[in-house]
Amino acid sequence: MKDTLIGELRTAYDAQLRDVAPPGGSARVETDGPLTRVVGWHRGFVTGPRDLGLCGAELDTLIERQRAFYAARGEAVEWKTRAHDLPADLIDRLTAAGFVAEDSETVLIGHSADLAADPVLPDGVTLRRVTARSDLQRIAAMESVVWGEDRGWLAEDLAARVENTPENIVVLVAEARTEVVCAAWLVFKDGVDFGGLWGGSTVKEWRGQGIYRAMVAHRAQLAAARDVPYVYVDASADSAPILTRLGLHAVTTTTPYVWSP
Numbered sequence: 001m002k003d004t005l006i007g008e009l010r011t012a013y014d015a016q017l018r019d020v021a022p023p024g025g026s027a028r029v030e031t032d033g034p035l036t037r038v039v040g041w042h043r044g045f046v047t048g049p050r051d052l053g054l055c056g057a058e059l060d061t062l063i064e065r066q067r068a069f070y071a072a073r074g075e076a077v078e079w080k081t082r083a084h085d086l087p088a089d090l091i092d093r094l095t096a097a098g099f100v101a102e103d104s105e106t107v108l109i110g111h112s113a114d115l116a117a118d119p120v121l122p123d124g125v126t127l128r129r130v131t132a133r134s135d136l137q138r139i140a141a142m143e144s145v146v147w148g149e150d151r152g153w154l155a156e157d158l159a160a161r162v163e164n165t166p167e168n169i170v171v172l173v174a175e176a177r178t179e180v181v182c183a184a185w186l187v188f189k190d191g192v193d194f195g196g197l198w199g200g201s202t203v204k205e206w207r208g209q210g211i212y213r214a215m216v217a218h219r220a221q222l223a224a225a226r227d228v229p230y231v232y233v234d235a236s237a238d239s240a241p242i243l244t245r246l247g248l249h250a251v252t253t254t255t256p257y258v259w260s261p
Contacts (some may be wrong), residue, residue: 044077
């Protein structure tokens, strides 16, 4: 029974979530053969259908073309792969072309109605929706600390999304007085049965107190209110066990392969 459910969820994922949500600002989405790519983001991004429909020399040529395209722009590029992608030797060919794997994540999907609940937060912590650039900059600063890398680009990306498609993004912060202790956002796409759960980063000192769980519950609540039946997330090794306990189902894994000029 569970295998059947996971198979159904994976099929829906492949049918609806192999594209990319429109990025913010001056970034644009274009296609090259079976691929969809983002140009003008903080780094290039490439994704495609489950089966690229190419093999051997044709696939190598497609990979080389992406590398050359972003090299001409002086940009790194991430090629998003999934564990059940075809052809089976895609990873080997990306690696041979100089793409390097970053950390894998688990793709989890859940029914929004089953996950929806009023958020329960620790004493002194409040949850609010934000749109002001100053708040988005605070989120980027917090995310930079949590992940140990410069995520200043995130403020601009979120601001552009809020400006361009305010109806399709909800950015949330959990605050303890004036400190942002957790941030997360929910992204919709017109005509798609899934809401994307992104962000979900919590300051180390505030972990284990239910804030992340509250963020998931509230975003599922918002998705259910919009009649979007599913929510999904690419979960880190830390987050995946929490989300599984909440009732989301692992359908595959995803690994970014990155080439840098």
